Amino acid sequence: MIGLVDADGFFAGCELSRNPHLRGKPVMVLGKLGSFVLAKTHEAKKRGVTTVMPFKEAKRLCPEGIFIEGDFRFYTLMSRQLMAILREWCPVVQVSSIDEAYLDMTGMPEMYGKSYEALGDEIRTQVRTKLGLTVTIGMSANKVLAKMACEGKKPDGTAVLLKKDIPYFLANEEVGDIPGIGYRREQMVNRYQITKAGELAKLPMGVVKNLFGRNGILLWKELRGEYIFKVNPHPRVPKQIGRTSSFERSVSDVRQVEGLAFYHLERSLESLHRHKLMTGEISLHLRDHELRIYRIPLKLEKPTDDFFVLAKALSRLIRQVPRAKLWRSAGVLFYNLRSATIKQLDLFEGMGEMLRDERLNQARNKLNEYYGQFSVTSGSTLFLSKKKKGKKERFNLPFIS
Ligand SMILES: [Mg+2]
Numbered sequence: 124m125i126g127l128v129d130a131d132g133f134f135a136g137c138e139l140s141r142n143p144h145l146r147g148k149p150v151m152v153l154g155k156l157g158s159f160v161l162a163k164t165h166e167a168k169k170r171g172v173t174t175v176m177p178f179k180e181a182k183r184l185c186p187e188g189i190f191i192e193g194d195f196r197f198y199t200l201m202s203r204q205l206m207a208i209l210r211e212w213c214p215v216v217q218v219s220s221i222d223e224a225y226l227d228m229t230g231m232p233e234m235y236g237k238s239y240e241a242l243g244d245e246i247r248t249q250v251r252t253k254l255g256l257t258v259t260i261g262m263s264a265n266k267v268l269a270k271m272a273c274e275g276k277k278p279d280g281t282a283v284l285l286k287k288d289i290p291y292f293l294a295n296e297e298v299g300d301i302p303g304i305g306y307r308r309e310q311m312v313n314r315y316q317i318t319k320a321g322e323l324a325k326l327p328m329g330v331v332k333n334l335f336g337r338n339g340i341l342l343w344k345e346l347r348g349e350y351i352f353k354v355n356p357h358p359r360v361p362k363q364i365g366r367t368s369s370f371e372r373s374v375s376d377v378r379q380v381e382g383l384a385f386y387h388l389e390r391s392l393e394s395l396h397r398h399k400l401m402t403g404e405i406s407l408h409l410r411d412h413e414l415r416i417y418r419i420p421l422k423l424e425k426p427t428d429d430f431f432v433l434a435k436a437l438s439r440l441i442r443q444v445p446r447a448k449l450w451r452s453a454g455v456l457f458y459n460l461r462s463a464t465i466k467q468l469d470l471f472e473g474m475g476e477m478l479r480d481e482r483l484n485q486a487r488n489k490l491n492e493y494y495g496q497f498s499v500t501s502g503s504t505l506f507l508s509k510k511k512k513g514k515k516e517r518f519n520l521p522f523i524s
Contacts, residue, residue: 124228125226125350126225126227126228126261127225127266128246128260129223129273130205130257130258131277132278133221134152134161135150135164137194138191139164139255140254140255141197145164145189149172149185149187150167150188151189152193153178153190153192154193154389159177159382160177161175162174167181171184202222204254205250205254208246209246215227217354225266228242243260243262244281246258246260259273259282260280261275264349265348266345266354268348271284271292271300272284289348295321297318298318301342306368306369307451308335312334324343360398361460365387365455367408368452368454370451373450375448377444384441384454384455385434385437387455388455395457396428399464400428400462400463401428401463402458402459402460403426404457404459405421405436405437407444409450409452409454410452411448412451417445419440426461428463
């Protein structure tokens with residue numbers, strides 16, 4: 124049995140955890156530059172606020188909302204605590220993003236004398252008691268189905284999707300709900316009158332291969348209940364890191380391109396930090412409505428993992444985006460990667476570290492004030508950002524462009 128543990132509105136959840144008086148209020152966490160919404164509470168969602176929405180629009184929809192600039196070092200500390208709890212329960216944990224981890228839960232019912240459902244509930248209770256966070260746990264035969272089961276039970280739920288129930292479950296899921304199927308691929312299969320995940324799972328292998336290629340077959344096999352994408356607690360170091368996704372509708376406004384590109388910058392940085400890497404080059408990837416690909420690259424002065432350096436670089440790339448075009452997708456790629464563990468601090472960077480440590484101490488004190496039962500230990504890496512771009516959330520599989 125494979126489990127996916129995914130925190131609900133993680134950044135917003137972290138803020139509620141250290142500021143319990145904000146519970147029940149529309150709270151929105153803004154990206155590093157304060158320009159768009161990275162995470163929101165359920166109350167903000169009900170007001171129509173979506174992830175990657177520009178700050179101004181969110182403010183218009185929800186004038187009494189509470190806007191907080193993201194504090195990624197604090198979220199990283201919370202993430203480590205979350206993963207530590209999961210590792211206490213399960214020996215095989217693969218951290219897949221700042222607030223998501225896959226667990227190979229095979230054998231756990233025998234080990235603990237509890238059903239999968241009871242295990243899921245207990246893990247959730249423990250996370251909530253220790254960290255003040257709610258998470259959702261989906262369990263099934265493999266990663267793809269665990270993720271889909273998890274999405275369906277959000278927030279604060281435990282879902283166990285047994286093999287025998289897979290066909291019924293998939294009959295009610297849209298193709299676009301399958302992790303790794305972006306908007307473009309969804310439209311592609313819709314053209315064949317296929318709208319439900321169950322219909323895709325029933326297609327002959329040859330048709331799937333024609334549509335999606337060889338990697339698509341792996342995804343199709345998981346939909347059919349096979350265990351293909353293994354839970355790997357020691358992922359190999361990537362050669363390049365990047366993220367991209369499509370707009371729901373093509374856009375001509377470069378500011379929208381910028382918003383999506385910055386969203387992917389933050390997500391890619393999270394990966395870069397998780398692997399303790401720096402990037403030597405960055406490129407902006409765009410696709411226009413005729414599916415032509417544009418790649419605007421930039422070689423950095425020196426390898427970096429610093430958000431502000433990369434944000435500046437990305438802003439330069441955005442200025443080179445051709446005007447008067449319709450854009451279908453946008454994303455960011457880091458390449459020419461190298462290890463960040465031998466990074467040399469110059470004097471000013473050193474001072475920055477000191478200032479950040481000051482904020483870290485404040486966060487730690489606050490946390491211990493509220494949740495005296497555990498002690499937060501300091502980390503050495505500054506992670507950034509995360510996830511959740513509406514239903515177009517990407518799944519980190521070879522299948523994904
Ligand atoms: Mg989450």
